Amino acid sequence: MQVTETLSEGLKRELKLVVPAHDLSSRLDQRLVEMKDRVRINGFRPGKVPVAHLRRLVGRQEMAQIIDNVIGETIRKVVEDRNERPALNPEVKLSEEVEAEKLVDGEADLIFTATYELLPAFEIQDFSTIAVERPVAEVAETEVDEQLARIAEGNRPFVEKEGAAATGDRVTIDFVGKIDGEAFEGGSGEGVDLTLGSGQFIPGFEDQLVGASAGDARTVEVAFPAEYPAKHLAGKAATFDVTVKSVSAPGELVVDDEWATKLGLESLDKLKEILRDQIRSQYDQASRAKVKRALLDQLDGVYQFDLPEKLVEGEFEQIWKQVVDEMTQAGKSFADENTTEEAAKADYRRIAERRVRLGLVLSEVGEKNEVQVTDDEVSRALVERARQFPGQEREVFEYYRKTPAALATLRAPLFEEKVVDFILGKAQVTDKTVAKDELFKETEEA
Incomplete structure (x- = not known):
């Protein structure tokens, strides 16, 4: 095998490698000898297939595999011998002077280039010279209380009531959303609980249900925000056919051990x-x-x-x-x-x-x-x-x-x-x- 360095510029390296044809042929001969005891070919007893006949049948196919293996093995060995660390796998290119037909027939040397970049070499610094500040903040009791209040509000009981819904009440609704008169995917729901004023739905939706009572049917007209995550809805005007199933008022909430x-x-x-x-x-x-x-x-x-x-x-x-x-x-x-x-x-x-x-x-x-x-x-x-x-x-x-x-x-x-x-x-x-x-x-x- 011949190895010639054709480029050494910064981290870039390019090598020209030549593997003699007789090395490839020797590998093919060895592989065919190993194969003849295993293959089954009509007209020949097991283990009695002539190597020359086997070469005619599968020689080219096996040589192609050998060439792939030789390229990989050669590059690994050369890089290891040069004590180099490529950043990525080398790029391989067969020489234009090699005729593919002769190469797979074992009549030409394998000539190719391997191009790669090296990992840079540098010295590890003394980390004891590095000084950094770690910001730390104390957890205030007020923040714990705020979190507790949010959990409590999310678990507040609601009691069904008669009459019109007010801000803070919970309505249970069925709805169908439409754009240009056509229902759109994801715009419908049944038995959905919605606390008015919570901002759970898009702006304007909840406001139009204030004053509604159980059994009421309303058409809510809104526009999706321009920055709405679903791009097919962003900025578009929509109507929602809403049926109010029930209205509930917030019940008393006691935050204690029992709760x-x-x-x-x-x-x-x-x-x-x-x-x-x-x-x-x-x-x-x-x-x-x-x-x-x-x-x-x-x-x-x-x-x-x-x-x-x-x-x-x-x-x-x-x-x-x-x-x-x-x-x-x-x-x-x-x-x-x-x-x-x-x-x-x-x-x-x-x-x-x-x-x-x-x-x-x-x-x-x-x-x-x-x-x-x-x-x-x-x-x-x-x-x-x-x-x-x-x-x-x-x-x-x-x-x-x-x-x-x-x-x-x-x-x-x-x-x-x-x-x-x-x-x-x-x-x-x-x-x-x-x-x-x-x-x-x-x-x-x-």
């Missing part, structure tokens, strides 16, 4: 404790996101190195597709965002470069420090993923177990979070008490 037990809890204090823990969990997630962002910003400033172009291009294309899809769904243009397509592309390419750079850094840190994601951790992530598809859990499990690439998408974020934890464990992290609004405030850059 809490009806929710399945031992006491009101226990419910408050659960709410406090839930709020604290939300605070912790926001704090984690902020400190991680601060850490990544510092890493992005510390590490500067050439990036594999194809990795950046792949990341950019993924981001750009998402951007375009979201703008199309929202019916917006770049002008609506006070930018141009060219400027937006430049911005998102910088984001792609940042993601690739930080991804390479985190990967290198994790590998050098033997950060591992266990199978149990991946299994738990898979369970959480399956829960997002009620009724399809079995199909989700089967898909991920049969699709290694999909399973890798569950492992990757777990690995990233563990590497971030590893770095934070080495860095100088100082807690800073902030108000809730500051904790949840999104920066313009984010």
Whole structure:
């Protein structure tokens, strides 16, 4: 085998490889000898098929498979011998000087090029020099009380009443929505409970039912908001034929231990404790996101190195597709965002470069420090993923177990979070008490 480096420019490499024809023929001879004891061909006893006859029957087919295998094996060996780490699988191109017919007949050398980019080499910095602030906020009792009040209101009893419905009353209705006189999908319901003034339905709908009594039939005229999620309805005028089945007034609500037990809890204090823990969990997630962002910003400033172009291009294309899809769904243009397509592309390419750079850094840190994601951790992530598809859990499990690439998408974020934890464990992290609004405030850059 001959190996000639034809390009060495930055991270780019191109190799010309030549595998002699006699090496390919030797492999084919070996394979045919192994096959002759297994194949069954009419007119020949088992194991007695002449190799020459077998070559005429399947020689070309087997040689094509051998060539594929040789290309893969050769590239792996050469890259390993050169002590290189390609960013992606090398691109292979057969030389134009090789005649395909002669190649599969074993009469020509296999000549091809392998083009690839290397993963950049860089030194891992001393993380003890990194200093970040972790914003933390105290959970106020007023927020616990607000959450408790929302739960209580959602569980308020209603008592059926005579007479007209007022704001705050609950009506049970049947309705059929129409656009241009035709009923539309998803616009009908039966026995639907609606608290007037809750804002549960589109603007204007509930107001037109104030004053209605049980047995009344009303035509409600509304317009869907321009930003309504269902694009086929956004901005369109609609009518709803509504029949009021019953009217109920809000009953007395007493928030005490007895009420809490009806929710399945031992006491009101226990419910408050659960709410406090839930709020604290939300605070912790926001704090984690902020400190991680601060850490990544510092890493992005510390590490500067050439990036594999194809990795950046792949990341950019993924981001750009998402951007375009979201703008199309929202019916917006770049002008609506006070930018141009060219400027937006430049911005998102910088984001792609940042993601690739930080991804390479985190990967290198994790590998050098033997950060591992266990199978149990991946299994738990898979369970959480399956829960997002009620009724399809079995199909989700089967898909991920049969699709290694999909399973890798569950492992990757777990690995990233563990590497971030590893770095934070080495860095100088100082807690800073902030108000809730500051904790949840999104920066313009984010």
